[in-house]
Amino acid sequence: xxxxxxxxxxxxxxxxxxxxxxxxxxxxxxxxxxxxxxxxxxxxxxxxxxxxxxxxxxxxxxxxxxxxxxxxxxxxxxxxxxxxxxxxxxxxxxxxxxxxxxxxxxxxxxxxxxxxxxxxxxxxxxxxxxxxxxxxxxxxxxxxxxxxxxxxxxxxxxxxxxxxxxxxxxxxxxxxxxxxxxxxxxxxxxxxxxxxxxxxxxxxxxxxxxxxxxxxxxxxxxxxxxxxxxxxxxxxxxxxxxxxxxxxxxxxxxxxxxxxxxxxxxxxxxxxxxxxxxxxxxxxxxxxxxxxxxxxxxxxxxxxxxxxxxxxx
Numbered sequence: 480x481x482x483x484x485x486x487x488x489x490x491x492x493x494x495x496x497x498x499x500x501x502x503x504x505x506x507x508x509x510x511x512x513x514x515x516x517x518x519x520x521x522x523x524x525x526x527x528x529x530x531x532x533x534x535x536x537x538x539x540x541x542x543x544x545x546x547x548x549x550x551x552x553x554x555x556x557x558x559x560x561x562x563x564x565x566x567x568x569x570x571x572x573x574x575x576x577x578x579x580x581x582x583x584x585x586x587x588x589x590x591x592x593x594x595x596x597x598x599x600x601x602x603x604x605x606x607x608x609x610x611x612x613x614x615x616x617x618x619x620x621x622x623x624x625x626x627x628x629x630x631x632x633x634x635x636x637x638x639x640x641x642x643x644x645x646x647x648x649x650x651x652x653x654x655x656x657x658x659x660x661x662x663x664x665x666x667x668x669x670x671x672x673x674x675x676x677x678x679x680x681x682x683x684x685x686x687x688x689x690x691x692x693x694x695x696x697x698x699x700x701x702x703x704x705x706x707x708x709x710x711x712x713x714x715x716x717x718x719x720x721x722x723x724x725x726x727x728x729x730x731x732x733x734x735x736x737x738x739x740x741x742x743x744x745x746x747x748x749x750x751x752x753x754x755x756x757x758x759x760x761x762x763x764x765x766x767x768x769x770x771x772x773x774x775x776x777x778x779x780x781x782x783x784x785x786x787x788x789x790x791x792x
Contacts, residue, residue, distance in 0.1 A: 480652055480715060482673040484680035485630045486704040486736075486752040487526075487537045488558050490601055493697035495523045495542035496791055501597050502527040502538070505577055506560075507621030510768040512758045513791065516541050517733065520777065520784050523791065529613035529629060532758040532767065534706055534736075535679055536613050536629035541701060542789075547600060548699030552690040553746040555700035557594075557602045557634035561678055564607035566625045567591050573621075588659045588670065590678065600698035606632070608678035632670070632681035633703050637745030638688040640669060646743050647671050650723050651705075653682065661685050673705065702740070704750035710737050716751050734774035735760060 492498040502508050502525075511532035516522040519541075528537035538558060550556070562570065567584045571593055574581050582594035591607035605627075613628035621627075637643045647653040653671040661668050666687040674680045682703075693699065707713050713730060717739050720727050728740040735758055739751045758767050761774075771788075773781055 480712075480719065482651060482653070482680075482751070483706040483708065484535050484674055485633055485682075486534055486706040486750070486754075487539055488555070488630060488633060488703045489524075489539045489541065489701045490558070491545055491548070491695065491697050491699055491701055492525075492540045492542055492599060492601075493545050494599065495525065495540070495789060497598055498540055498542070499525060499791055504620060505574070505579065507616070507619040507626055508538070509616040509619065511537065512735065512768050512772055513770065514772045514774075515777070515784060515788070517774065517777065519543075520780065521787050523788060525791075526758065526768070528758075529627070530616035530619075531614035531764065533614055533629065534752075534754045534757075535611075535631075536627075538630065543697070545696040548696040549691075549694035550699075551693035552636040552638050552687045554636050554693035554695075555633065555703055555747055556636040556685065556693075557604050557683075558700065559604045559606045559608075559630060559632045559634070559678060561608045561613075561628045561631055562605050562626075563609045563624060563628075564591060567593050567605060567607055569625050570605050585662070587662055588657075588668070588683075594662070597698070601700075602698075604634075606678055610677060611679060629679055631677075631679040632683045634668065634683040634685055635703070635743075635745065635747050636685045636687050636690065636693070637743075637747070638686070638690075639745070640684065640686045642744035643684055644669070644671075646725075647682065647684075650720065650725065656681075661687070665690060702748035702750050704738070704752040706754060707751050708754055710753055713737055713739055713751060713753050734776075 508527035512526035523542040
């Protein structure tokens with residue numbers, strides 16, 4: 480049994496309209512789904528991805544009126560966004576012109592990288608690792624050759640490696656590949672790979688016992704999801720998790736994919752999610768993400784849900 484890579488990452492915003500502008504207008508991603516948190520329908524759930532909404536390309540946001548994240552360990556601390564290897568200088572110039580908080584283009588773990596933050600302090604890293612290539616979005620303000628290809632790697636922070644490593648290798652069948660010093664000077668980062676490996680299929684575990692525990696909030700990450708091909712594979716994973724007596728949500732139907740949730744020993748929420756059926760299951764691919772989409776089990780409440788949402792565009 481093998482996970483095949485990163486599926487999506489879900490973060491928190493307290494400013495849905497500003498969040499929508501930054502990820503579509505500044506980063507040039509396509510909003511592929513405008514829906515609501517299925518467990519809290521007062522909140523938007525926004526999905527930004529490549530032009531086709533390909534699994535492994537979407538960063539998503541819950542819109543909650545939360546205070547800013549307090550940074551620390553026990554957290555998902557940095558989200559990689561893959562771009563062409565020769566695009567980092569172009570991105571640095573573009574983001575600097577737009578007043579975005581950026582670092583310097585550096586080599587990190589053998590890849591050209593540029594650390595940036597969105598307006599709420601969400602920590603992102605543009606990484607020169609375009610393979611696998613994403614599907615271009617024709618209406619992006621970013622030229623095709625510089626567009627974001629997808630997610631990866633994802634970095635989590637934990638105070639102790641051993642219990643997290645045991646779950647990653649013994650339960651999730653990841654392979655530990657290498658280590659490198661954390662660029663912030665806080666501890667060592669250990670690289671774990673799944674499936675065929677590469678940046679789109681790596682989880683980086685920063686061991687940082689000197690940091691205080693994080694407090695989740697706006698500008699922070701809620702969970703990271705990993706790819707499984709289909710529902711049969713997800714059921715196999717649910718059975719495997721149960722065999723290891725790991726508490727989980729059981730299989731959850733999200734309509735656009737099917738999911739399984741559990742926490743790793745460092746406290747970070749993991750999700751396993753199927754590649755399908757995808758974001759075009761309920762609207763044409765050409766126009767998906769423009770209107771409010773609701774899964775069938777929420778459609779009967781559309782009027783009340785829409786009345787409770789703030790204008791976005």
